[in-house]
Amino acid sequence: MAHLLGAEALHLEYPTRVVFDSVTLGVEEGDRIGIVGRNGDGKSSLLGMLARRLEPDGGRVTVRGGTTIGVLAQADTLDDDETIGHAVVGDTPEHEWAGDARTRDVIGGLLGDLPWDARLGTLSGGQRRRVSLARLLRGDHDILALDEPTNHLDMEAITWLAGHLKRRWAANAGGLLVVTHDRWFLDEVCTRTWEVHDRIVEPFEGGYAAYILQRVERDRQAAATEARRQNLARKELAWLRRGAPARTAKPKFRIDAANALIADVPEIRNRVDLQSLAVSRLGKDVVDVLDVSVAYDEREVLHRVEWRLAPGERTGILGVNGAGKSTLLGLIDGAVQPTTGRVKRGKTVKVATLTQRLDELEEHLADPVRVVIGRLRATYTLGSGSKAQDLTPGQLLERLGFASAQLSTPVKDLSGGQKRRLQLLLVLLDQPNVLILDEPTNDLDTDMLAAMEDLLDSWPGTLIVVSHDRYFLERVTDQQYAILDRRLRHLPGGVDEYLRLRTAQDARPDVAPSTGESGPRAPGLSGADERAARKELGATQRRLERIAERVTGIHARMAAHDQSDFAGLARLQDELRAAEAETAGLEERWLELSEQLE
Template sequence: MNNVFLTISEGDRIGVVGRNGAGKSTFLRLLSGKEEPDHGEISVKRGMSVAYLPQTPVLREDDTITQAALDYLPARQGEDPSSAAYEAQTILTQLGFADLNQPVRELSGGQKMRVALAGALCRKSDVLLLDEPTNHIDLDMAQWLEDRLLKYRGTLIVVTHDRYLLERAFSRIFEVGDGKVEVYNTTYSGYLEERAQREEMEAATLRKNKSLYRKELAWIRRGAPARSTKAKGRIQRFDAVAEAIKEAPPEAELTMKSVASRLGKKILSWENLSIGYGENTLVRDFSYTLLRDDRLGIIGGNGAGKTTLLRTLCGELPPLSGVIEKGDTVRIGYFAQHCPALDPDTRIIDAVKDVAVHVYTPDGNLSASQMAETFLFPSQMQYQKVSSLSGGEQRRLYLLCILMAAPNVLILDEPTNDLDLATLNILEDYLDSFQGAIIAVSHDRYFLDRITTHLFAVEDAHMVPYIGGYQSYLDAQEAKAEAMADMKQPAAAKPKDTRVRVQTQLKFSYKEQRDFDTIENRVAALEEKLAQLEQEIAANASDYTKVTELMDTQTKTQQELDEATERWLFLQEKWEQIQAQKG
């Protein structure tokens, strides 16, 4: 960043976006005081407390997770220690920790991130700075964090690629890139619109300058009468236009070429698959046949076995039981949650060539260098060492290496982690047109809604199917919860009608009496039918057509049960009124 002037006011809610390597994390470190600018000054209101969460927080290995959360930030003057400890333990529990005395040294990197997040939230602060806080948390926790941030009353500045969070939690967007910080005083959707308009205006100005440059260049070449004042002014304008064209920002954009290889009829199937470690079974009796155009999402809590399942399907881990069959033409591209370690002294181009020297695309054969350019590694950058790349750039290089192998089945484990929004949008467009099957584990709600056509949720070690993306899953869960709540609510709990009525003899009609005599048996029968349908769905999980039919029947049956329950509650209330009337 160079020559940046910004003002951040109390209560501002700012989402920070930009390409990988543009300086977003550096920007937060500067604001937090962890890093000093080379030039210029950052002024902070005296006495203001700042809570800062980096992408890779440092915790003391010998501390318990409760102590690590409490010690993450210094206590404020006058703070009640017991209140902070209670808040820390509450947040740790909400973030999925059962043993609050577990040592930090036993945690994974993602778990340490969650402990630090609890530390950043458990004490009151005037400013909260978060760097990619939704990395390494599951979908429920992402929703919990969004709700928590919406209630935060201080100044909030967050680097994130979570598009739902960007839209719902922030009223200003800072775009870091090209040495600048562009400010948009609007929501994320408004930012997208304003940026598109600005880019169109810049492109139109550039086209106009290029047209003027060609015209003036032709005049210069014909031999300008340099002695006249008018001619000298025109030559000066020509020089200014030439400089404007030279200074115009590069139009480099990330593009992903389709590189999938031929895929036969038999792809991937598994029967009665159980996965886990030793005697710890994470998923039981999962059967499914993967189809050519499947877009399958897998969701579940942290530790539920999602990554273990993907690694088992890839052949990295043996199943506890069951059979996995793979077609002869299948090439699996596995995009792991954590990039495998690359030799930091390896050059970027060599890392790509180690996979393939060239690859076939619809545009013809492309060399490793040409493919690297499409992934925003220009030729002058390709001879840099891997160690010079940011975390997001290394993730992008890892994705390039996977696609260079021309896979026809993609298995993606948290593919949105550490990728910038521009790369995410291009990746999603690429997956839309990918000629093969996709299995994806992700905590990115927008990504699941955009890419997947059906989901499996890990529930009590079983894979429960849902048609549609993540929002469809939420709708199904909400409908299930409402149905359960209605069934548990006693009839007497319904509010009584207090309006004044004319005293007439209250009684059932013939149809109401008949319904009242049979309604309890009908509700019980519908509940039994729903339970049977759930068993059939689980048993036929590998038959997508059958599951679709069963889930349609399940939806209709649930609707009938809701109507019958409502009818039963009405008749029960009326029966009580009749009994009261009889005195």
């Protein structure tokens, strides 16, 4: 592969610390490199030096002659008075940019739902991010350097971006450098991973999953090295007594060694224990949303939603921006009142919400972290049964990546990620039994996301998560629902099913499946056939909603069931499998009918 870019002996330092010391690396044609590491360790600085936007204090960056680099920075530099169209294509005549396949793909993938002549000042943060991406991606660059490209993007835009980057260049052409905490995106797009830590850049083969596997092996080897060092005297004595020098072999990465390390690791969550503890804390009744509709200024956001939350349920909520996710969360925590229908809450329910804002920290901004946690409860119980352990707030902060030196830092001086972790601590120490996480992954690096996930694995209660971070959503929840056409719909097929349904929905702009409303007649169908298809589509939709309610009920019965009654639990499990199988069949029929009516 041809060389595109190289860095030799890079050195970068700020007045208080050295960021990089003698870093040498290169980018070849066909490289798709994900850059990971803790917040503050220099990922964006590395990207800036490689893109020649930041001058190193030592060393040099060389770029092959004629190579062009396109950069997406985290900062929003768009002009509020400019229109979307002008920001993306400039003064290029329409017949030129409309005739370019890449430009059409980028505009369709990122901007299809936005008015071409809208002023940028009227857009949301996520919409402005899409405009910035579109402006960059329509260009013809040899290397793309993207700093947190998925920030503020919804799951569909992230999925489109991953697909675009995978097909943008031929397999052995172009180069990609991307800083992101989105682990699904890293696995989907990247073929190499650079970990930034301790003033160095350590390369790994493969995407995020392969990187984690190699990290486990690296840690295993480090532990083995330390054990050898500690036993050096004993081994020296043994060698001397044998009278012959020991032979050593060069250590090498072995996948089977890493696999052996995780062979006896149990399931990430003990669902039976957690559900049993949740029942003891919550009782059998949590929150029931019963035939609820919500309208704002005569515009209906949710239509006749039925949802019964079970003790210990872990559910992810999907939906486009504006679909009604925040409204649904508001129904759960009481911030939103239904227009029709009712919301019933159990007597022992205590709901807490980790919002996208940092409201919980407002009153603590001037206080050091140590003072804030000193006001809180003395212990926090993590886990259940024989594995339960009591942690102090300080120990909990350590689990969330705080160093002891940071305990003296005033809250206002913490980084965004540190504030986010402290906010989670304050919420957890209030001991809620229903926890709502609204975009909790903002400002967190991959290691801190893993630490948060580990903490939530032992949290015994009902968990509701809204997140555009697909990896996090699938990692911490056991099932997913989507808000589609103002209805709440169960997704047995998870995120993949949601994306498939959204694609089908976008292909039918004149059909509203939940209400049966229709526009022009579907091509190829007679009037009678179309009416029959629409009738069956509506019936299938209603049947799916009823089964979703039944599945929720089965989960609740399983949580409340005597956990020592294995035969009874097996019958409930069979009932659940049958309901999920029926759902899968109905989903297929729903998609067939939808395609007929396109």
